[in-house]
Amino acid sequence: MTDMTGWSVERLHADHAQALRADRVLYDSETAHQRLRVIENPTFGRILTLDGVVQTTEGDNFIYHEMMSHVPILAHGAARRVLIVGGGDGGMAKTVLTHAAVEHVTMVEIDAGVVDFSKEYLPMLSEGAFDDPRLELVIADGAAFMRETGGGYDVIIVDSTDPIGPGEVLFTDSFYGHARRALAPGGVLVTQNGVPFMQGDELTNTMRAFKALFSDWTCYLATIPTYAGGPMAFGWGTDGEARQVDLETLKKRFAAADIATDYYTPEVHLGAFALPPYVARLMP
Template sequence: MNDWIDETLHPDYRQRLRAARMIYDSRTDHQRLQVFENPVFGRVLTLDGVVQVTEGDEYIYHEMLTHTPLLAHGAARRVLIIGGGDGGMAREVLRHGAVEEVVMVEIDASVVEFSKKWLPGISAGAFDDQRLRLEIADGADYVATADARFDVIIIDSTDPIGPGETLFTDSFYGRTRQRLADGGILVTQNGVPFLQPEELRGTMRAFRALFADATAYLATVPTYAGGPMAFGWGTDGQARETPEQVLEGRMGAAGLTGLRYYTPAVHKAAFALPGYVSRLVG
């Protein structure tokens, strides 16, 4: 098989990935799931035709969305992940031995079971860790009804279409803010700002009303095409000012070896925004 898969996320721009072999193609109660083999990126997972994760470059996304807030915080014990059904985010969070509990809220149980079977290397055993508590529920409902507080909250959402749409609203961000402990940090997936400027602009408008420190940071993930990817950052503390040498010390204390993208120097540099992104942040 040598079909080409068109990603249909953007109306005026598309990328294509060669499917050397289609491994799985089916529809769940929430969305269409496909996994295919690509010679460069390995196994590729798409939801409703949009690339979610690939074996080849997933480490960039997962390392930057976990280690950046966790090492900046320095004392995170409880972490909430909204989304993240492939298990990659939980895998990276659980590398921090000081983390005592990770609550992962995923709307679609099929994504979790599917990922365990077809993409096991991404979770790498995270679902078997006793510190992980998996909740199959709507993330927006969870933050509206839960009474727990978390040191770090990671929104590992799909794009703001379909099931992920509610995870980009002002009301969701406001309720998520209430789930943060003192000094807590909220980070979000905010797409590629060159092609999805309103996604970042809307999140930052909400964050500026909620947090003393509201900004974004960047990472380049090849399969999220169109430029660097943005991650929202919100906190009332001074965690963003953590010196590079302190990050290095925390990284060593956590035993974080073998990372392929994140470094303390990259951490600091990721907050240096080009002009067009800085204007979206406001």
């Protein structure tokens, strides 16, 4: 057996593991909800794990955050109010807030400990987003908030962990139903749905719920190096026409937004919805 001393080993899947060298452990503490660790790796920089599973890294977080935020916001074209469920590291909030046209962002995070230690140990992810006056931080259970909110959101981003532990409730049909009700007319819901090659049932179950709820439902893909097993899927649901936006319109909106990106482009946006057959077969 290989000596794994000094490595962080993720065993999210029963028959597959990935290991990341941990040159330094900067933080290791268990809250009431989960075990939080921050390690340093020579390739990915600082890495946040929850219960041993990689959540985000200094090196490749931009792919995840750009694709979960810019795709629905630029497809919508007039998003003013955005709801983020999860995302306690602040990276999603920072990316959403790069859109000057967004007037208000509500971020609902169940664990205040994630926010506190992210400010200290992962400040490069949020880059001051928690101090932006447009951001309203709510420490609460995301499912309960969604059930009770008055809604009116143009975009809802479910930046959840995998459907285990406290994140499990964010993958239920009732949660998605409440999210649909919380959308303004023409609003867009996007969700984190894991790596289809390894977690096909997760995508199928979400898409089955979306099919019953939305007139336009599908998923789109992006490859994030530390989420092992192939490209990650993001669920997409709307009763509007946002997915029918053409390339020239996206280019104009992107230019008007005047934001710097390292992954997202209008061309990548449209191409992300082209699904390989093994993913398309997971659709109900």
